[in-house]
Amino acid sequence: MTDPNPKSPVSPLSRRRVLGGLTSLGVLAALPELTAWTASEAIAAPAAGKDWPQWRGPLATGVAPHANPPVSWSESSNVKWKLKLPGHGAGTPVIWGNQVFIQTAVPVGTPPPPAPDAGAEGGRPRSIKPTQPYRFVLLCLDRQTGKTLWEKVAKEELPHEGHHQDHGFASFSSVTDGKYVYAFFGSRGLYCYDMRGNLKWSKQLGKMQTRAGFGEGSSPALHGNTLVVTWDHEGEDFIVALDATTGKELWRQPRQEPTTWATPLIVEHNGKAQVITPGTERVRTYDLQTGKLVWEHAGLTQNAIPSPVSADGMVYLTSGFRGNALIAVRLGREGDLTGTDAVAWSHNRTTPYVPSPLLSGNRLYFFGSNSGILSCWDAKAGKPLIDAERIPALQGVYASPVAAGGRVYLIGRNGAAVVIKDGDKLETLATNKLDDGFDASPAIAGNELFLRGRQYLYCLAEK
Numbered sequence: 001m002t003d004p005n006p007k008s009p010v011s012p013l014s015r016r017r018v019l020g021g022l023t024s025l026g027v028l029a030a031l032p033e034l035t036a037w038t039a040s041e042a043i044a045a046p047a048a049g050k051d052w053p054q055w056r057g058p059l060a061t062g063v064a065p066h067a068n069p070p071v072s073w074s075e076s077s078n079v080k081w082k083l084k085l086p087g088h089g090a091g092t093p094v095i096w097g098n099q100v101f102i103q104t105a106v107p108v109g110t111p112p113p114p115a116p117d118a119g120a121e122g123g124r125p126r127s128i129k130p131t132q133p134y135r136f137v138l139l140c141l142d143r144q145t146g147k148t149l150w151e152k153v154a155k156e157e158l159p160h161e162g163h164h165q166d167h168g169f170a171s172f173s174s175v176t177d178g179k180y181v182y183a184f185f186g187s188r189g190l191y192c193y194d195m196r197g198n199l200k201w202s203k204q205l206g207k208m209q210t211r212a213g214f215g216e217g218s219s220p221a222l223h224g225n226t227l228v229v230t231w232d233h234e235g236e237d238f239i240v241a242l243d244a245t246t247g248k249e250l251w252r253q254p255r256q257e258p259t260t261w262a263t264p265l266i267v268e269h270n271g272k273a274q275v276i277t278p279g280t281e282r283v284r285t286y287d288l289q290t291g292k293l294v295w296e297h298a299g300l301t302q303n304a305i306p307s308p309v310s311a312d313g314m315v316y317l318t319s320g321f322r323g324n325a326l327i328a329v330r331l332g333r334e335g336d337l338t339g340t341d342a343v344a345w346s347h348n349r350t351t352p353y354v355p356s357p358l359l360s361g362n363r364l365y366f367f368g369s370n371s372g373i374l375s376c377w378d379a380k381a382g383k384p385l386i387d388a389e390r391i392p393a394l395q396g397v398y399a400s401p402v403a404a405g406g407r408v409y410l411i412g413r414n415g416a417a418v419v420i421k422d423g424d425k426l427e428t429l430a431t432n433k434l435d436d437g438f439d440a441s442p443a444i445a446g447n448e449l450f451l452r453g454r455q456y457l458y459c460l461a462e463k
Contacts, residue, residue, distance in 0.1 A: 345382025
């Protein structure tokens with residue numbers, strides 16, 4: 001596998017994480033009372049390639065540089081630990097040093113029979129209306145053992161609307177810089193904790209009304225000391241930037257979009273950071289410092305969910321509900337780029353609905369819809385290398401592909417996982433199976449692969 005280009009436009013903070021994180025000294029300085037913890041609970045300074053600090057990893061591409069997770073596993077092989085998680089959620093685990101952060105929604109009391117909130121799909125309600133309160137929880141686990149280091153209830157309430165039958169009320173992924181961890185629960189608020197679980201600030205942004213009551217799931221993006229949240233729903237939309245240390249609002253811009261579940265991507269180009277936001281109506285990019293619109297493009301398909309990926313002065317955006325869209329846009333332009341040569345290439349077949357793409361070196365991997373049909377394109381030339389080939393072991397896919405150690409990891413909803421060579425041809429290295437089903441995207445840190453199932457969190461490593 002080709003290592004990510006060191007001139008990738010992804011935030012310099014993310015690149016520092018990959019190199020071990022100069023901020024690690026600040027982390028230790030901020031925690032003078034570490035001696036109160038046991039040795040197994042102490043916060044380790046991050047080492048090179050050992051962390052997965054945000055949704056889609058340290059480079060926001062799905063790649064874990066210098067990592068080497070296992071190729072094969074089963075319930076009886078290469079399971080370092082397995083933890084039954086309280087409640088339910090589909091957010092990706094976030095890893096920093098010896099800490100694993102994961103968000104969940106835990107029902108309170110005995111649940112009455114569920115009531116449908118929207119139409120039916122396959123004999124089941126598409127959206128489940130809440131009938132009991134939930135505790136919205138951030139868990140911090142010991143990376144070596146799975147032991148709970150601390151648990152914080154951000155909020156407890158009866159949700160005002162439901163969620164899609166396959167998900168829940170905690171589809172968000174946290175983000176951390178090693179000093180603070182930020183847990184976003186959408187309509188339940190945004191919370192900033194230090195690495196020992198002390199609440200530093202919180203902010204309420206409103207109540208979302210999502211399309212068909214499908215629920216919420218866009219995660220925040222962090223660049224330096226700026227935290228960005230998009231708020232696209234069936235009401236008044238906006239994007240907001242906050243001071244990550246204090247929660248103070250830096251800027252806010254109105255938007256006009258139906259419900260969007262995509263996490264924004266922050267990249268740097270020509271010395272300036274910009275926030276790229278997919279959408280059904282428009283793709284929009286904002287100056288991170290001022291909130292000013294930098295460039296835009298015609299929208300993608302309905303229900304924009306996949307997050308963009310970027311490297312080498314290019315950004316790749318895709319979606320795949322009631323249509324197919326993939327556009328490769330050259331950074332550095334301003335204004336409306338629709339129909340201009342700023343679009344290097346495009347593709348309109350077998351693009352993903354829920355899973356985000358993977359950008360590994362010069363290869364762009366993506367699934368077709370929510371199926372096990374895999375494509376891989378030359379990201380610069382816009383030419384297919386693997387053209388919509390079926391991976392038979394995968395029966396449905398929500399999880400985004402990830403890459404490490406010259407391999408690509410493909411996780412199915414049925415508990416199957418296929419490991420392929422990171423190359424120009426489809427070459428299967430292993431097919432694995434666990435007892436749980438997987439809707440959340442995996443995380444890779446060091447020699448470990450973290451898989452969040454519907455019931456369990458697995459930490460997989462060679463033994």
